[in-house]
Amino acid sequence: MDLFTSAYSLVRTQAPTSPVTCLRPHAAMRASRYFRRNFPGEILYAVKSNPRFEILDAVHSAGIDHFDVASIAEIRLVADRFPGALLSYMHSIKSREAIREAYFSYGVRHFALDSHDELEKISAATDGARDLTLLIRLAVPNIHAEMDLSAKFGIAPLDAAPLLVQARAVAAKVGICFHVGSQCMNPAAFGVALERVGDVIRASGVMLDIVDVGGGFPSLYPDMTPPPLDTYMSEIATALGRIPIGEGCEIWAEPGRALVAEAGSTLVRVDHRRGDHLYINDGTYGSLFDAGVPGFVFPVRAIRLQGRPSRRLLPFSFYGPTCDGLDYMKGPFLLPADMGEGDYIEVGQTGAYGSTMRTQFNGFYSDETAILSDPPLLSLYRGRNRAPQLGGVHHYDKSGTDQ
Numbered sequence: 584m585d586l587f588t589s590a591y592s593l594v595r596t597q598a599p600t601s602p603v604t605c606l607r608p609h610a611a612m613r614a615s616r617y618f619r620r621n622f623p624g625e626i627l628y629a630v631k632s633n634p635r636f637e638i639l640d641a642v643h644s645a646g647i648d649h650f651d652v653a654s655i656a657e658i659r660l661v662a663d664r665f666p667g668a669l670l671s672y673m674h675s676i677k678s679r680e681a682i683r684e685a686y687f688s689y690g691v692r693h694f695a696l697d698s699h700d701e702l703e704k705i706s707a708a709t710d711g712a713r714d715l716t717l718l719i720r721l722a723v724p725n726i727h728a729e730m731d732l733s734a735k736f737g738i739a740p741l742d743a744a745p746l747l748v749q750a751r752a753v754a755a756k757v758g759i760c761f762h763v764g765s766q767c768m769n770p771a772a773f774g775v776a777l778e779r780v781g782d783v784i785r786a787s788g789v790m791l792d793i794v795d796v797g798g799g800f801p802s803l804y805p806d807m808t809p810p811p812l813d814t815y816m817s818e819i820a821t822a823l824g825r826i827p828i829g830e831g832c833e834i835w836a837e838p839g840r841a842l843v844a845e846a847g848s849t850l851v852r853v854d855h856r857r858g859d860h861l862y863i864n865d866g867t868y869g870s871l872f873d874a875g876v877p878g879f880v881f882p883v884r885a886i887r888l889q890g891r892p893s894r895r896l897l898p899f900s901f902y903g904p905t906c907d908g909l910d911y912m913k914g915p916f917l918l919p920a921d922m923g924e925g926d927y928i929e930v931g932q933t934g935a936y937g938s939t940m941r942t943q944f945n946g947f948y949s950d951e952t953a954i955l956s957d958p959p960l961l962s963l964y965r966g967r968n969r970a971p972q973l974g975g976v977h978h979y980d981k982s983g984t985d986q
C-alpha cells in the first residue's frame with residue numbers, strides 16, 4: 584500500500600478520481616498505548632469499529648492481544664491474523680451455528696448474553712461446556728451518548744440477578760458487561776452504570792470474576808469536545824472502588840471509536856457545487872454513514888492543487904454520489920467560500936465506523952487506500968483535548984504548505 588506524508592501529497596501524486604480511505608496506523612497505536620497505560624484493567628479492541636489489517640496490526644503492536652468480536656466473520660478474521668489472541672464474543676444475541684463454530688473451531692470461551700434463552704443456546708451449542716466465561720450484559724442508561732444502544736441490548740438490573748445466579752451454576756467464570764452508548768460525552772455515565780453493577784452483585788450474592796465497562800469512550804469532533812479521557816479513567820476507578828468486587832476481579836474495557844476514529848480519514852473530490860451544497864464522490868452509503876442520519880460533523884480540510892483556496896470559510900452541506908436523497912450530510916462543514924468542482928476534501932475522524940460501513944449501492948464503491956504519516960486532523964491524545972474550533976482546520980495551498 585502506498586505511503587504518503589499527507590493527503591495533499593497523495594492528491595498531488597495521484598489526483599484520485601475515487602474516494603480514498605486514508606489510514607494513520609500511528610494514531611491507533613498512540614491511542615492504544617494511552618488506554619493500556621491509563622485504564623485500570625485490560626483492553627479489548629472492538630473489532631467492528633475498524634477491522635482493516637493495518638489497524639488491527641497497529642492496535643496489536645501496541646500490546647492489545649484481546650479482541651471484542653461480534654460475529655463469526657470477525658472471529659475468523661482475528662484468529663487467522665493473530666493465532667494466539669484472546670477472543671471474547673461480546674454480541675449478546677448469536678446464532679447457535681456461530682456459537683458452535685466459535686467454541687469448537689476457534690477456542691472461544693468468553694460469551695456475552697442478556698437473556699435466559701441465550702444462556703440455554705450457549706449451553707446447548709457448546710454441548711454443555713463447563714469451561715465457559717459468561718458475561719451478563721446489563722442495560723444501563725445511554726443518555727449521554729450520541730449512539731444509544733440501550734433499547735436493543737441488555738437485561739434490566741432486577742432480572743439480571745437471577746440470570747447471573749443461573750450462569751454461575753454452569754460457568755467456570757462469570758462477569759457483568761455493559762455499554763454506556765457510543766460517543767459518551769459524560770464520564771459520570773460509567774459511574775452510574777457501575778452503581779447498577781453493584782446493585783446486581785448485592786441482589787444476586789454472586790462474586791464476579793470480571794467487570795467489563797464496555798466501549799463508549801468518545802472521540803473528538805468539531806462540535807463535540809468531550810472531557811479529557813483521564814476523567815473517564817478516574818471516574819471508572821472511583822466507581823469500581825464503591826462496588827463489592829474482590830481483589831481478583833478482572834476489569835475490562837472494549838473501546839472502538841476512541842482507539843481508531845482519528846486513525847482514519849476519507850479523501851473525497853467535489854463533483855459539483857449548488858449553492859452551499861457540495862456534491863462529493865463519497866457519502867452515507869460509503870464511508871460517511873455517520874455524517875448522514877446520525878448527524879456527525881467531521882473535521883474537514885480543503886485541498887486544491889491549482890491556485891489558492893479562499894481564506895473566507897462558509898458552512899457547507901454535502902450530497903453523496905448515489906441517487907438517494909438520504910445520501911445527505913448536513914454538517915455544517917466549514918470550507919473555503921470558493922469551493923467547487925475538482926477540489927478535494929480530507930474528511931477526518933472516519934477511522935471508526937467509516938470505511939467498514941461501505942456498501943456497493945448504486946455501483947459506488949471504492950477500495951482505494953493509502954497510509955498517511957502526518958498527524959490526524961483532530962486528536963484527543965495531542966495536547967490532551969485542545970479544544971478544536973469549528974472549521975478551524977487547515978487548508979493546503981499550492982505549495983503544500985499547511986495553512
Ligand SMILES: Cc1ncc(COP(=O)(O)O)c(C=O)c1O
Pocket residue numbers: 629632651673674762764765766797798799800837838839840841935
Ligand atoms: C459490545 C460492544 N462493545 C464495544 C463497542 C465499541 O463501542 P465504541 O466504539 O463506542 O467504543 C460496541 C459498539 O457498538 C459494542 O456493541
